[in-house]
Amino acid sequence: MVPARYRVADRTDESADTVTLTLEPIDRPIPTPGPGQFSMLWAFGVGEAPISLSAIDGTRLGHTVRAVGPVSRALASAPVGATIGVRGPFGRGWCPPGDDAGPAVVVAGGLGLAPLRPLIAALVAARPRRSVRLAIGARRPEDLLHRGDLRRLVDEPGVSVDLTVDVADRGWRGRVGLVTDLLDASTVSGTEPMAYVCGPELMMWFTARRLLDLGLAPERIQVSLERNMHCAIGWCGHCQLGPSFVCLDGPVYDWAEAEPLLAVRGR
Amino acid sequence: MNAIEDLLGAALPDLPEAAIGQLAALGRTRHFDPDDRLFTMDEPAETFHVVRSGLVAVEVEGPSGGPATIETVGPGDVVGVSWLLPPHRWVFSARAIETTETVAFDAALVLDRCGRDPTLGYQVHRWFAGVIHRRLMAARLRVLDLYGARP
Numbered sequence: 001m002v003p004a005r006y007r008v009a010d011r012t013d014e015s016a017d018t019v020t021l022t023l024e025p026i027d028r029p030i031p032t033p034g035p036g037q038f039s040m041l042w043a044f045g046v047g048e049a050p051i052s053l054s055a056i057d058g059t060r061l062g063h064t065v066r067a068v069g070p071v072s073r074a075l076a077s078a079p080v081g082a083t084i085g086v087r088g089p090f091g092r093g094w095c096p097p098g099d100d101a102g103p104a105v106v107v108a109g110g111l112g113l114a115p116l117r118p119l120i121a122a123l124v125a126a127r128p129r130r131s132v133r134l135a136i137g138a139r140r141p142e143d144l145l146h147r148g149d150l151r152r153l154v155d156e157p158g159v160s161v162d163l164t165v166d167v168a169d170r171g172w173r174g175r176v177g178l179v180t181d182l183l184d185a186s187t188v189s190g191t192e193p194m195a196y197v198c199g200p201e202l203m204m205w206f207t208a209r210r211l212l213d214l215g216l217a218p219e220r221i222q223v224s225l226e227r228n229m230h231c232a233i234g235w236c237g238h239c240q241l242g243p244s245f246v247c248l249d250g251p252v253y254d255w256a257e258a259e260p261l262l263a264v265r266g267r
Numbered sequence: 268m269n270a271i272e273d274l275l276g277a278a279l280p281d282l283p284e285a286a287i288g289q290l291a292a293l294g295r296t297r298h299f300d301p302d303d304r305l306f307t308m309d310e311p312a313e314t315f316h317v318v319r320s321g322l323v324a325v326e327v328e329g330p331s332g333g334p335a336t337i338e339t340v341g342p343g344d345v346v347g348v349s350w351l352l353p354p355h356r357w358v359f360s361a362r363a364i365e366t367t368e369t370v371a372f373d374a375a376l377v378l379d380r381c382g383r384d385p386t387l388g389y390q391v392h393r394w395f396a397g398v399i400h401r402r403l404m405a406a407r408l409r410v411l412d413l414y415g416a417r418p
Binding site (some may be wrong): 109110111136137139143164166167168170172173174176177178179180181200201202203206224254 | 322323326333334335336337338339364365405408409410411413414418
């Protein structure tokens with residue numbers, strides 16, 4: 001429960017309110033996280049918040065933070081050299097496809113691209129065994145995160161990148177529309193893919209339904225749920241969703257698990 | 268089947284091949300360079316398009332500021348539905364974002380053919396009902412602001 005001290009080694013402004021912090025350990029590092037897991041980040045004197053890993057590089061950790069509350073605002077404004085507390089890693093991350101698996105489909109909405117970033121790196125590294133298809137949506141072009149990554153991935157063989165935004169002016173030369181519009185019959189043709197979906201809940205809900213309509217089995221769709229994690233070790237119950245503690249059993253669930261949990265919440 | 272018939276066959280799977288051929292005979296291939304207009308809002312809606320390749324922006328131009336893109340339309344999808352109903356004027360404009368090829372249909376000829384062949388008319392209207400339904404659903408979801416801020 002005691003946070004490890006990390007230093008902000010670098011910061012990259014992703015958009016007007018979102019920053020990626022690169023943290024390196026000052027003393028003992030936390031155990032190496034897996035893609036899809038999260039950390040509890042302390043802004044000392046302000047508070048603690050669960051933030052997913054957006055990069056894993058040895059003992060260096062990447063966290064992409066959107067400034068929306070007191071803690072996330074304090075974290076997002078931390079300068080290079082600042083000290084941040086880190087607890088973790090927590091939760092169950094993405095379950096990557098087996099070696100004999102088919103293509104991977106990654107669907108990200110808004111800030112949801114951040115927790116998928118380490119998974120995308122692992123999937124891309126696993127080529128040419130499997131192709132990787134990325135479908136990414138955001139509200140506006142300027143809200144697209146990790147644009148440097150996306151530019152590099154466009155040129156990678158075996159990787160396709162489709163972007164769409166909700167609102168754009170004439171300067172945007174790409175697609176305008178829902179991220180679900182990027183998914184069609186070709187998404188699930190051939191060997192049945194494994195789909196990884198992260199974004200706001202409504203976006204994941206409609207994306208999962210779209211993938212199901214296209215014929216993908218619910219067990220082959222993974223989603224990452226966000227809840228109000230406080231202790232991150234299953235004690236406090238803040239993140240309980242039906243019978244499940246998101247901090248322990250999640251945040252990644254397959255759709256067969258996630259759909260009834262989300263239905264419980266809706267009653 | 269030629270390329271236009273293939274395109275229509277995918278959009279209208281329930282239509283007999285002969286009817287596909289009749290409809291395809293009304294289509295003409297058009298080429299658009301980036302920023303070329305397919306049609307302009309408020310003008311008579313005389314031609315609709317099915318995109319074969321490229322990307323088309325559907326835009327609205329208001330009194331304050333430049334055009335805003337409402338959606339983009341890619342291969343296999345339809346650009347333009349205002350021709351179906353009075354007053355047969357375009358509600359939005361359409362512009363090629365990249366080099367685009369479409370099959371353009373003379374709306375008056377299609378309406379006339381649909382009027383004389385109820386089976387064809389039913390299938391064409393069913394096709395466009397699907398297009399309108401899909402876009403209505405997309406518009407409703409976008410109103411929900413799927414990417415709203417969260418911690």
